[in-house]
Amino acid sequence: MKCGKVYLIGAGPGDADLLTVKAARLIGQVDTILVDDLVNRDVLRYARTDAEIIHVGKRGGRMSTPQEYINQLCLEHVEAGKDVARLKGGDPFIFGRGGEELFTLRRAGVVVEVISGLTSGIAVPAAFDIPLTYRHIAQTATFVTGTTSGNDEVCWRSMVELSGTLVIYMGISRLEHITQRLLASGLDPDMPAAAIQNGTLAEQRFLLSRVCTLAADIRAAKLQSPAIIIIGSVVSLAHS
Known part of the structure; x- marks a missing residue:
């Protein structure tokens, strides 16, 4: 056969x-x-x-x-x-x-x-008019997972040093840890940030925040997975 x-x-x-x-x-x-x-x-x-x-x-x-x-x-x-x-x-x-x-x-x-399929890290920000790259604002876009196994911890300092747009998959459950590491690595506390749950679906939810308050704002809004986190100056271009 x-x-x-x-x-x-x-x-x-x-x-x-x-x-x-x-x-x-x-x-x-x-x-x-x-x-x-x-x-x-x-x-x-x-x-x-x-x-x-x-x-x-x-x-x-x-x-x-x-x-x-x-x-x-x-x-x-x-x-x-x-x-x-x-x-x-x-x-x-x-x-x-x-x-x-x-x-x-x-x-x-x-x-x-x-x-290949259209990944949520591109399609979901686009649904809210967030361009991951934008001339004179963001020359790089980095995709990173917020959930790792074993000792595969992301080097958050290197993410900050790239100074572009950061797109975090599967990061809701560890967001407080992630934002603390980003801030400790020198990221501007007032950097715009957004969380989008169920992006591109009818029930999608959008939250606009800053890195320093993002984890608390997500808890208050009761946003859950699946969600994409976007951090960077381009987030200020979003519509909700």
């Missing part, structure tokens, strides 16, 4: 209309779809009526499907001759562990094609 193929697909930041044309086409072709927790279920409207849809929730701080089990599911389905769409929120290679899945499957001899 001929083995199937895995399509590692980025499903975009939330709004199903931001799914790429290629992603929509492939979702409509495959036999099996493995869907991450943060993927908007509206994208499944492109799936075949007879496609098998398996929800493999993964979200920080909550009970999640083990990565090893997801890898095994992919292997089982392709070995049965099925083509598989592995749907991941945003872009699979931006804090989505897509690289781990890609190389695990390829080591097992599986053919994998990666289909």
Whole structure:
């Protein structure tokens, strides 16, 4: 029996209309779809009526499907001759562990094609007119995760030294620690900052603040994950 193929697909930041044309086409072709927790279920409207849809929730701080089990599911389905769409929120290679899945499957001899998605770090600020780069204001934009494993602590001082726009994924739960480290590294306490929950969706929430009060303001507003944090002078250009 001929083995199937895995399509590692980025499903975009939330709004199903931001799914790429290629992603929509492939979702409509495959036999099996493995869907991450943060993927908007509206994208499944492109799936075949007879496609098998398996929800493999993964979200920080909550009970999640083990990565090893997801890898095994992919292997089982392709070995049965099925083509598989592995749907991941945003872009699979931006804090989505897509690289781990890609190389695990390829080591097992599986053919994998990666289909990029629009990452939330770009699309969500844009939804509120925040340009990550802007002439004479921000020449760099840095994506960083606020949640690390083991001793992989981010060098926040180097983030400050870049002096551009900082976009933090998965940072809500550690934001007080992060802002303290940024301030200790010399960041202006009055630097504009924003937090956006459920960006690009109808229920999106926007909070405008300053770095020195950002963590407290988020607690007061009861913003929760999933959320993107943007820090930098460009935040002052936002509309809410």
